[in-house]
Amino acid sequence: MTQNKNSKPHLKHFHDVEIPDDDILTQCMHCGLCLPVCPTYTLTGMERSSPRGRIRLIKEVAAGHLEISKTFIEEMYFCLDCQACVTVCPAGVKYGQLVEAARSQIFESGKERGLWLKKFFFRSVFTSFGRLKLLARFVRFYQKIIEPLLHKSGIYKLLPRRIRSMQELAPRISARFFDDYIPERSMPQDQVRYRVGMLTGCLMNIMFADINADTVEVLQVNDCEVITPKSQVCCGSLAAHNGDFEIAKTLARQNIDIFFNLKLDAIVINSAGCSAFMKEYGQLLANDIEYSEKAAKISEITLDVSEFLLKHKFKKPSHPFARRVTYHDACHLIHTQGISQQPRQLLELIPGVVLIELDEASWCCGSAGIYNLTRYEDSMRILDRKIENIKKTGADIVVTGNPGCMGQLSYGLRRANLAIQVLHPITLLNQAYKNSQSQ
């Protein structure tokens, strides 16, 4: 998809970066089959908010018939990049590549509101675990000390609603960051059958450290030697999904340098957004003479943790672990990676677990990276639909394999006063293992 030089003068309004190939730009046959699965089209009923409409807009801008206007920017960021349209498209349109290319053009044009803030976070904070953890320490102090004081004094209620919503949406910062206590090498109790690398993830590391710890323990039970390099960095997906491909590529190269020489059987990832993006490293760096081969190899060995466990016939817990669960498909698992059966099979293989199918399980929850922060109202309308469906299942636990979805669903369930727990599949499996050991 990517080219460094604009060798396509007919794409007049596109800058010299991330220009989609002509066949990707022209693949859509306007059949409209993607319209009913698009959450934003369902919200507005407007063609321009549909996948087909957006593809048309991108083509018109690329050809120089339309400017990168406010409306264009609005539509490209109203899209959740959930890729539900990709799953149903009979023509195989690579919509994700198109919308991300369009966002990179917007980023390059400098016309986006609040661009300086994005640049600050993607280029100064997410490029360094040290700086990210420093920021996380401030947020943790705020969540533990300041926020309760604001509640107690009544000041909290006086804060603007948007600020309160953002605080309530943000997952709690972990008491200890995962990479502060996990050794670089964790050995299984029995023999080593696989040597796997683990991407800690930037947000998983600071907000979901317990899930990372569960992942290492589950992998150890399944005879894995787990390598967790301290020098690893963010996978780059957040930057790429928001148009900053320069930083995304820099981070990708850093991770490739770190993981490539470790002689790994697999790189195992428990965050759908990160595994989806590392599987795209090959494509992202296809034109990079130094990195293209290594990037393709890294993509080849990257697996979502449920994919890895099913592929290698994970050990079933020996004792029943009676739980009523439902499963929400994270967009970056089902639509980007085509993974829907493995997490369900994993749950069904835990003795005692009853899996209740969720209506519209593959419909986006509205989290979508930072969408729930930047487009709070739209995100909540999408979330309400998901919560209604979860409520209908009667399940006690909703399971999903992406931190963004976990935070969003937890918030939605709290808002609806529903006592339903949100768990990562690996946490549920680890709980079942521990339950078996204690019997």
Ligand code: SF4
């Ligand atoms: S990615 Fe999702 S929100 Fe965007 S056009 Fe496709 S279905 Fe609609």
Ligand code: SF4
């Ligand atoms: S389903 Fe595919 S080919 Fe049909 S309108 Fe949507 S994007 Fe175009």
